[in-house]
Every structure is written in C-alpha cells, then in structure tokens.
Amino acid sequence: MSSSILQSSPKPLFFISNQKQKTFSSSLHVSQSINGQQFHKPCFSKPFTLVNKKPITAITATQRIDKTLASSSSSAMSSEENLSFPIMVNGCTGKMGKAVIEAGVSAGLQVLPASFGSESKAGEIVEVAGKEIRIYGPTGRESILTSLLKENPNMIVIDFTVPDAVNANAELYSKVGVPFVMGTTGGDLEMLYDTMENSKGYALISPQMGKQVVAFIAAMDIMAEQFPGAFSGYTLEVTESHQASKLDTSGTAKNVIKCFQKLGLSYDLDQIQQIRDPEQQLEMVGVPEEHLLLHAFHVYHLTSPDKTVSFEFQHNVCGNSTYAEGTIDAAIFLAKKVQSQAEKRIYDMGDVLREGNMR
C-alpha cells in the first residue's frame, strides 16, 4: 500500500471538527503538502459486564409514547419534546451495541431486556449501561421477536451485529413486521434491498451513521449528479484503517466510491486498501495509540492523468460516539415515520439529515 496517501496532509481547504465529541475530523485537500492529521482526545467507553446467568422468563416492558410522536411527521424535533419508545439493540455486547444503548438511555429511550447475539453467549444476561439484557442466539428468534412486538407495538430494532447476520436478520425483521435501523455493514446488499422492497416495511439502512460523514457523502453524491464524468481519466486510491477486529471492508468507503465512479473514475472495490495491523496504523496512518482499538480513518486520493493535479478527501473518526448518536437520531426519525404512517420504505441517513431530525 502507499503509505504516502495516509500520511499526506496538505493544507485543508475546509476542515470540519466535531468539537463536542472531539473524536471526528474531516478534510478536503487539493494538491498540496504532506503532514500531520487532526486528532483528538481519546474517548473510551465502559466495557460491558457479565452478570448472573439466570434466564429472564418473561420479557415485559412498559412503553411510553409521547403524544408529540403521534402528531409530528417530518418536522424537526425541538429539545422540549419528550419522545420515548422502546428499542431492542441487537449485538448489545459489541462496541456499537453498547454505545447505542448508552446514547439511547441518555436520550430517554427505553431499552428492551432482550438482544440477538452470538450462539456462544446465548442465554446469558449481560449488563449494559445499567440495563440487564438477555442474549438470544440464532435459534427461536422469530417467536421472541413476535412476542416482543406484541407487547411493545411501537418498538424499533437497532442492529449492530456481524456481516454474516445482515441478510437473515433483515429478513426476520421484515417477516415479523418490526421497523428497524440497520447499521451493520456487509452482507448481500442487493438481496437486502430486495427483501425490504418486497416486504414493504419501515427500515433505515446506513453503513455510516455519523452525521457529518453522511453530509460529506451526500455532497459527493450531489457533485456526481451535477458533474457526471468530471473526473474521467483520474486515478483513485482508497485506504481505510479500522481496529483489527473489524470483519469486513468499510461499507462507507464503498458508498463514497460509488460517487467517484459516477464522477467518471474507474475503480474496483477489491482495490480498497484495508489496514488492520496496529503497527501500520500507528506508523503509516498516524492513528493515535489510544484509538487503535476503535477508529475509522478513510482517505480517497485522486490524481489527474498527467499527475499535475491531485485531490485528497479524508474522514477520520476516533471512538464511536458520533455513530451512536446518529443511530439514535435515526431511530427517532423512523419512529416518527411509523407513527405518522409515512410511506413504508427504506430510509437512509440522508433522509434524517434532510429532515433535520437531529437532537
């Protein structure tokens, strides 16, 4: 891989920084120098803990549906609104599942005490953000979900599991008829969209929940629509660095590449350079040591045919709070769509941003 791509850091033409979280940086570079990137302070989240293993025999949950939920459709929510509905977070022992539960609790949402997880943890009860949650393995999920939905008709499922589970989970949610937010990447996307189109349910699917990154992708998409072919002949190099435990190639990078392809660049997804080795991440990418276990750095480098012009775009995220917050905004957005009986379809984070449904 070309180390220069990730180390290069020309003077940014613009720079966005999430000051509140201090975990996100994004920049657009046009043909300039090569030096330091923008990094921020660590922001570790607490680990989940296993508690006793006795099973929860009945899953009950009180529901609170604020009247504003039923009455509003697409308007932005004011901070005065007290919106609450139950969420089932699948993959709750994972990095994202845990962060989403913490963000959901902070937003006043009710977390249901059940979660789909791996076979190895089936039957265990874990504590996440002070909530005891029972893990259900791959068997018997349909009946669990059906009874949860019966007891919690306004529930929303949030899925941050594993690439292998994406299609089966989406099929199950569609079959049972529960609205869901799918943040898990990977799987067969064509099949996923077919499933949803046939089932005519409510879903929000996005490989990227960070609002500023979503806005960046949307801007790329607008550029591609307005100036198709503008970068014909240019070459593209894409490098993405994530924690070593990440199972798949960045779903976000794949989305951004679609925009570049519309702009005329020819690029196969298998050319994406994945960096999972912590030593390379430290030395070549410049990931801060404290974020080796949880980061997402992406660089897209474009060069003109005669090599006299180059562009570099990057979005670097440390930690995962920006995704967790975006996910809760997505769940609130979807809950409002359901309550207002809006069109049943697959929404995405662009819809959330466009409607201003963010806290």
Ligand SMILES: NC(=O)C1=CN([C@@H]2O[C@H](COP(=O)(O)OP(=O)(O)OC[C@H]3O[C@@H](n4cnc5c(N)ncnc54)[C@H](OP(=O)(O)O)[C@@H]3O)[C@@H](O)[C@H]2O)C=CC1
């Ligand atoms: N859309 C976005 O903005 C983002 C998307 N992601 C995506 O979310 C997904 C999860 O990421 P992350 O939390 O970092 O990953 P983790 O590996 O930390 O968590 C995965 C979770 O899925 C569980 N799991 C394993 N097998 C199954 C199964 N068969 N069914 C249901 N659950 C299962 C794991 O349980 P166990 O611990 O027992 O193995 C664990 O709880 C990835 O696809 C990642 O790319 C991540 C960040 C942002």
Ligand SMILES: O=C(O)C1=N[C@H](C(=O)O)C[C@H](O)C1
């Ligand atoms: O697994 C992760 O961590 C991330 N996954 C998403 C992706 O694959 O695009 C989003 C972000 O890169 C973090």
